[in-house]
Amino acid sequence: xxxxxxxxxxxxxxxxxxxxxxxxxxxxxxxxxxxxxxxxxxxxxxxxxxxxxxxxxxxxxxxxxxxxxxxxxxxxxxxxxxxxxxxxxxxxxxxxxxxx
Amino acid sequence: xxxxxxxxxxxxxxxxxxxxxxxxxxxxxxxxxxxxxxxxxxxxxxxxxxxxxxxxxxxxxxxxxxxxxxxxxxxxxxxxxxxxxxxxxxxxxxxxxxxx
Amino acid sequence: xxxxxxxxxxxxxxxxxxxxxxxxxxxxxxxxxxxxxxxxxxxxxxxxxxxxxxxxxxxxxxxxxxxxxxxxxxxxxxxxxxxxxxxxxxxxxxxxxxxx
Amino acid sequence: xxxxxxxxxxxxxxxxxxxxxxxxxxxxxxxxxxxxxxxxxxxxxxxxxxxxxxxxxxxxxxxxxxxxxxxxxxxxxxxxxxxxxxxxxxxxxxxxxxxx
Amino acid sequence: xxxxxxxxxxxxxxxxxxxxxxxxxxxxxxxxxxxxxxxxxxxxxxxxxxxxxxxxxxxxxxxxxxxxxxxxxxxxxxxxxxxxxxxxxxxxxxxxxxxx
Amino acid sequence: xxxxxxxxxxxxxxxxxxxxxxxxxxxxxxxxxxxxxxxxxxxxxxxxxxxxxxxxxxxxxxxxxxxxxxxxxxxxxxxxxxxxxxxxxxxxxxxxxxxx
Numbered sequence: 001x002x003x004x005x006x007x008x009x010x011x012x013x014x015x016x017x018x019x020x021x022x023x024x025x026x027x028x029x030x031x032x033x034x035x036x037x038x039x040x041x042x043x044x045x046x047x048x049x050x051x052x053x054x055x056x057x058x059x060x061x062x063x064x065x066x067x068x069x070x071x072x073x074x075x076x077x078x079x080x081x082x083x084x085x086x087x088x089x090x091x092x093x094x095x096x097x098x099x100x
Numbered sequence: 101x102x103x104x105x106x107x108x109x110x111x112x113x114x115x116x117x118x119x120x121x122x123x124x125x126x127x128x129x130x131x132x133x134x135x136x137x138x139x140x141x142x143x144x145x146x147x148x149x150x151x152x153x154x155x156x157x158x159x160x161x162x163x164x165x166x167x168x169x170x171x172x173x174x175x176x177x178x179x180x181x182x183x184x185x186x187x188x189x190x191x192x193x194x195x196x197x198x199x200x
Numbered sequence: 201x202x203x204x205x206x207x208x209x210x211x212x213x214x215x216x217x218x219x220x221x222x223x224x225x226x227x228x229x230x231x232x233x234x235x236x237x238x239x240x241x242x243x244x245x246x247x248x249x250x251x252x253x254x255x256x257x258x259x260x261x262x263x264x265x266x267x268x269x270x271x272x273x274x275x276x277x278x279x280x281x282x283x284x285x286x287x288x289x290x291x292x293x294x295x296x297x298x299x300x
Numbered sequence: 301x302x303x304x305x306x307x308x309x310x311x312x313x314x315x316x317x318x319x320x321x322x323x324x325x326x327x328x329x330x331x332x333x334x335x336x337x338x339x340x341x342x343x344x345x346x347x348x349x350x351x352x353x354x355x356x357x358x359x360x361x362x363x364x365x366x367x368x369x370x371x372x373x374x375x376x377x378x379x380x381x382x383x384x385x386x387x388x389x390x391x392x393x394x395x396x397x398x399x400x
Numbered sequence: 401x402x403x404x405x406x407x408x409x410x411x412x413x414x415x416x417x418x419x420x421x422x423x424x425x426x427x428x429x430x431x432x433x434x435x436x437x438x439x440x441x442x443x444x445x446x447x448x449x450x451x452x453x454x455x456x457x458x459x460x461x462x463x464x465x466x467x468x469x470x471x472x473x474x475x476x477x478x479x480x481x482x483x484x485x486x487x488x489x490x491x492x493x494x495x496x497x498x499x500x
Numbered sequence: 501x502x503x504x505x506x507x508x509x510x511x512x513x514x515x516x517x518x519x520x521x522x523x524x525x526x527x528x529x530x531x532x533x534x535x536x537x538x539x540x541x542x543x544x545x546x547x548x549x550x551x552x553x554x555x556x557x558x559x560x561x562x563x564x565x566x567x568x569x570x571x572x573x574x575x576x577x578x579x580x581x582x583x584x585x586x587x588x589x590x591x592x593x594x595x596x597x598x599x600x
Contacts, residue, residue, distance in 0.1 A: 005491055008465070012473035012523050013487075015515070020481045023177045023512050028166035033133050034174060037140045041178045042482070044141045044282075046347070047446070049485035050178075065308070066128035073312035074134060077123045078141045078150075080280025081320050082244075082342070085349035087313075091305055105291055108265070112273035112323050113287075115315070120281050123312050142282070144482075146547070147246070149285035165508070173512035180480025181520050182444075182542070185549035187513075191505055205591055208565070212423050212573035213587075215415070220581050223377045223412050228366035233333050234374060240337045241344045241378045242582070247546070249585035250378075266328035274334060277323045278341045278350075344582075346447070365408070373412035380580025381420050382442070382544075385449035387413075391405055423577045428566035433533050434574060437540045441578045444541045450578075466528035474534060477523045478541045478550075 024057075032061045036071050043075035043086055051090050059097045068094060124157075132161045136171050143175035143186055151190050159197045168194060224257070232261045236271050243275035243286055251290050259297045268294060324357070332361045336371050343375035343386055351390045359397045368394060424457070432461045436471050443475035443486055451490050459497045468494060524557070532561045536571050543575035543586055551590050559597045568594060 005013060024034045035057045042050035058068060072090065076083045105113060124134045135157045142150035158168060172190065176183045205213060224234045235257045242250035258268060272290065276283045305313060324334045335357045342350035358368060372390065376383045405413060424434045435457045442450035458468060472490065476483045505513060524534045535557045542550035558568060572590065576583045 002488070004495070005487065008469050008491075010469040010473050012477060012519060013469070015519050015522075016473075016476055016481070017484075019512060019515050019519070020177055020484075022515075023174055027170050028164060029136065029170040033136060034170075036129065036133060037137050037171065037174050038178070040137045041140050041144045041175065044280075045144055045178070045482050047482050047485060050482060064128060069308050069310040069313070070127050070129040070134075071137065073310050073316075074123055074137050075141065076280070076316055077120060077312060078138070078145070078280050078282055080244075080276070080278050080283070081316070082278055082345045082347050082350060083280070084317075084320075085347060087305065088302070091308075095304070102288070104295070105287065108269050108291075110269040110273050112277060112319060113269070115319050115322075116273075116276055116281070117284075119312060119315050119319070120284075122315075144480075145282050147282050147285060150282060166510075169508050169510040169513070173510050173516075176480070176516055177512060178480050178482055180444075180476070180478050180483070181516070182478055182545050182547050182550060183480070184517075184520075185547060187505065188502070191508075195504070202588070204595070205587065208569050208591075210569040210573050212419060212577060213569070215419050215422075216573075216576055216581070217584075219412060219415050219419070220377055220584075222415075223374055227370050228364060229336065229370040233336060234370075236329065236333060237337050237340045237371065237374050238378070241340050241375065244341045244345055245378070245582045247582050247585060250582060264328060270327050270329040270334075271337065274323055274337050275341065277320060278338070278345070344580075369408050369410040369413070373410050373416075376416055376580070377412060378580050378582055380544075380576070380578050380583070381416070382445050382447050382450060382578055383580070384417075384420075385447060387405065388402070391408075395404070420577060423574055427570050428564060429536065429570040433536060434570075436529065436533060437537050437571065437574050438578070440537045441540050441544045441575065445544055445578070464528060470527050470529040470534075471537065474523055474537050475541065477520060478538070478545070 032063065035061055036063070036067070039068075040071050040075045040078075043072065043083055043090065044079035046079070046083060046086050048086060048089050051086060052093050055090060055094050055097060059094075065094075065098075132163065135161055136163070136167070139168075140171050140175045140178075143172065143183055143190065144179035146179070146183060146186050148186055148189050151186060152193050155190060155194050155197060159194075165198075232263065235261055236263070236267070239268075240271050240275045240278075243272065243283055243290065244279035246279070246283060246286050248286055248289050251286060252293050255290060255294055255297060259294075265294075265298075332363065335361055336363070336367070339368075340371050340375045340378075343372065343383055343390065344379035346379070346383060346386050348386060348389050351386060352393050355390060355394050355397060359394075365398075432463065435461055436463070436467070439468075440471050440475045440478075443472065443483055443490065444479035446479070446483060446486050448486060448489050451486060452493050455490060455494050455497060459494075465494075465498075532563065535561055536563070536567070539568075540571050540575045540578075543572065543583055543590065544579035546579070546583060546586050548586060548589050551586060552593050555590060555594055555597060559594075565594075565598075 039054035139154040239254035539554035
């Protein structure tokens with residue numbers, strides 16, 4: 001689907017996509033921390049697809065189960081019980097990733 | 101104001117306040133990272149008071165200017181330009197903290 | 201300010217304002233319960249002006265301090281700690297109302 | 301899924317889940333009213349799973365059709381037409397519950 | 401589902417549904433512009449069903465591909481990368497509409 | 501404040517600010533329509549500073565009072581009564597702009 005969006009050749013969207021990639025690159029803050037931040041923000045904003053994307057990245061950068069759950073905890077305390085259904089789906093997806 | 105809320109003796113609110121404190125304690129994820137996560141989540145959820153609170157904590161734990169700005173960048177890319185007015189107030193407050 | 205909005209004579213806005221009044225009228229659900237619902241929704245949506253409006257109504261219909269705090273608790277558990285700054289302002293306003 | 305979350309043994313999440321249960325217990329505000337508040341908040345925050353959960357509870361505590369629709373009405377007036385797709389799913393689920 | 405909601409005969413909901421229709425009628429602002437506004441608002445509020453509804457209307461009123469993508473771009477810049485999963489689904493649906 | 505943010509030399513933020521400017525430039529959709537879209541999105545997302553910014557632009561591009569109120573109406577129907585306090589502040593600011 002990203003290819004189709006790129007093919008539409010809308011400059012603003014193209015640049016936003018590029019910018020998105022740059023945002024999570026190693027910098028003063030390391031990639032692992034940035035992915036934890038991305039995961040927590042996705043969770044408080046209740047975007048399941050975004051949570052899944054960052055969980056995939058969190059596994060790639062080697063986050064432990066305890067670390068992921070502490071990020072989940074921060075997001076659920078900040079965002080409240082309205083976040084719980086997203087937590088359930090996140091836990092389910094995280095388990096899938098561990099079993100691959 | 102917290103004292104008045106505590107004095108009202110509502111158990112759910114009291115426990116939520118305690119839980120809030122526990123959430124940011126050192127664990128599998130260190131305090132510095134947790135504060136960056138708290139800052140980013142506060143920013144995407146556009147809560148100026150929460151942003152200020154976490155900026156204060158970020159200074160206490162010794163975050164550099166570059167680190168804080170990278171957290172700001174993540175929050176603004178995730179949350180979009182609607183976050184910019186909150187970024188402005190955050191920058192203003194962060195400068196105040198540096199000059200104390 | 202409402203008068204100016206009414207004077208602009210936009211039919212959609214006028215009808216929405218009328219509808220808003222009708223929504224909280226006595227019905228299958230009583231006014232007191234409706235005001236508690238309005239208060240909680242205003243709080244989870246983090247609208248200080250709306251919270252103040254419904255707190256005023258809650259006092260008019262005779263809600264006790266314990267009842268108001270239980271509504272606050274539900275809203276803060278559902279909405280999370282991001283709601284706490286709004287809770288503080290709500291508590292402050294509720295105290296003002298009690299002392300009039 | 302809750303069992304898996306509990307098994308992960310994250311204290312903050314465990315306590316939040318306990319707190320969630322306590323929040324809706326009988327108190328100064330009765331259970332029926334608390335469930336109406338939970339339903340309305342879930343709807344304005346547009347969480348379908350949360351709406352379903354509270355609709356189940358609303359049926360258990362004996363809410364009438366008229367009462368449920370008045371709660372729906374408050375949530376849709378406060379939250380606007382963006383809530384309508386969630387209203388449709390809520391009505392569908394409420395009908396399922398009535399036919400069991 | 402709308403018929404069932406209408407059958408429940410809740411006046412507030414009925415009037416809100418009527419008002420919703422009136423809002424997008426030709427006025428000082430033309431229908432085409434109103435539909436672009438409806439589309440953008442649905443996207444920043446991240447309501448897939450609302451986005452689909454307005455995309456259908458946008459096709460009816462003859463919006464070009466370039467116009468639709470510029471509305472997508474505004475919504476994604478304002479709302480941030482959290483909107484991207486909704487953009488993907490919108491692009492997919494827009495393509496379906498073009499191929500009918 | 502923007503100067504200070506620029507001075508901090510965070511590339512992601514700088515590019516986002518540039519992108520923001522490009523988004524509202526004349527294209528397949530004209531500037532006037534884009535500003536109406538920006539205004540409506542700012543209102544449903546309940547950002548007073550963003551609403552003010554776009555109201556200023558709306559005046560510059562010559563929007564009539566009737567047009568502005570129809571945009572307000574769309575935003576309030578989509579976003580619900582939670583938007584009303586922001587409508588009040590928008591009307592107040594719009595009047596100030598007219599009297600300059």
